[in-house]
Amino acid sequence: MAQINFGGIDENVVTRDEFPLAKALEVLQDDTIAVIGYGVQGPGQALNMRDNGFNVIVGQRQGTASWDRAIKDGWVEGETLFSLEEAAERGTIVCNLLSDAGQIALWPMLRERLTPGKTLYFSHGFGITFNDQTGIIPPADVDVILVAPKGSGTSLRRLFQAGGGLNSSFAVFQDATGHAYEKAVAMGIGVGSGYLFETDFKKEVYSDLTGERGVLMGALAGIIEAQYQVLRQRGHSPSEAFNETVEELTQSLVPLVGENGMDWMFANCSVTAQRGALDWKGRFREATLPVLNELYDSVASGEEARRTIERGSTPNYRSELEAELKEVGDSELWQTGATVRRLRSKAAEKVEELG
């Protein structure tokens, strides 16, 4: 484990150099890794581990779209693809990659199959941290570990296929065998992480729920809607409002932030833009601070978990979500986006044609 200094503060980080794949394979050579649930993280992690040479099986409900996807991805019924129950039975490392709400209903089944010495693996601190609401209390004689890729399972897979890795956090909640730590790191390497930074279950879930409700998804979507609305109400066309709110953000400026930081993105914009953005940044920070504090409180009090469980446990939770997402997709803003993207791909084809 390396101590790496982040902005002046030392943190424990595991890199692929110090814990190579060969070592991860050795640590888990006698294990059967059962990936339970084939939603978004399930495929990303299972396929990466399979390609990395681990002994992986998948558990999924039959007759679902995810089951069909698993077949398409090359998992073979009765060999590497099983019912949830059978996969949990066969796995020595049981990866609980059901939806966080779905994990509650399946917990009694899973718990029964967690015989002494097995490892229970999560990609979120949710079930364990909010165990007063989830009832997920593992037996004392199993290891309980976490590897949480910091991004979509889709990106985890794409980056892996491109030869890279997505950063993940990892944690040990319970070390029954004395090997939980090395298993967590080995799993982190196996699923295709870039570097692995150490945390605990509670910190992982508090920061993750805040991040996705905040800047990463909720705040991003909300602030985009607000600026688009202002521009439209002040007489700007849909394409102008969209380009100045989303297209330039995703195609030009955020990639520059990712490449070399905020100051680098600023430095590649006009002095006019830099002056204005530096002046307004503080206003936006102050305006959103109370909302973000309210959000963190709502995470820490368990309210966000309560709502996630309540809304995610109804029989029609998926169709309800889809209806809400469709409303977003059908809005003028995102319909404009669809048209702008079509123009973008035409432009990309043209560039290709020009060779």
Ligand SMILES: NC(=O)C1=CN([C@@H]2O[C@H](COP(=O)(O)OP(=O)(O)OC[C@H]3O[C@@H](n4cnc5c(N)ncnc54)[C@H](O)[C@@H]3O)[C@@H](O)[C@H]2O)C=CC1
């Ligand atoms: N989506 C992502 O990329 C990320 C997810 N995570 C975490 O990974 C875990 C899995 O998340 P996702 O892959 O998004 O899950 P998901 O929401 O796609 O669901 C995974 C699977 O659970 C099954 N499922 C849901 N409810 C069920 C029930 N009641 N009974 C049986 N099966 C049920 C679904 O059919 C699906 O195959 C969660 O803990 C999540 O917080 C962590 C990082 C990113």
Ligand SMILES: CC(=O)[C@](C)(O)C(=O)O
């Ligand atoms: C992709 C990810 O890391 C999220 C946003 O936290 C999630 O999907 O839960």
Ligand SMILES: [Mg+2]
């Ligand atoms: Mg996350």
Ligand SMILES: [Mg+2]
């Ligand atoms: Mg999350």
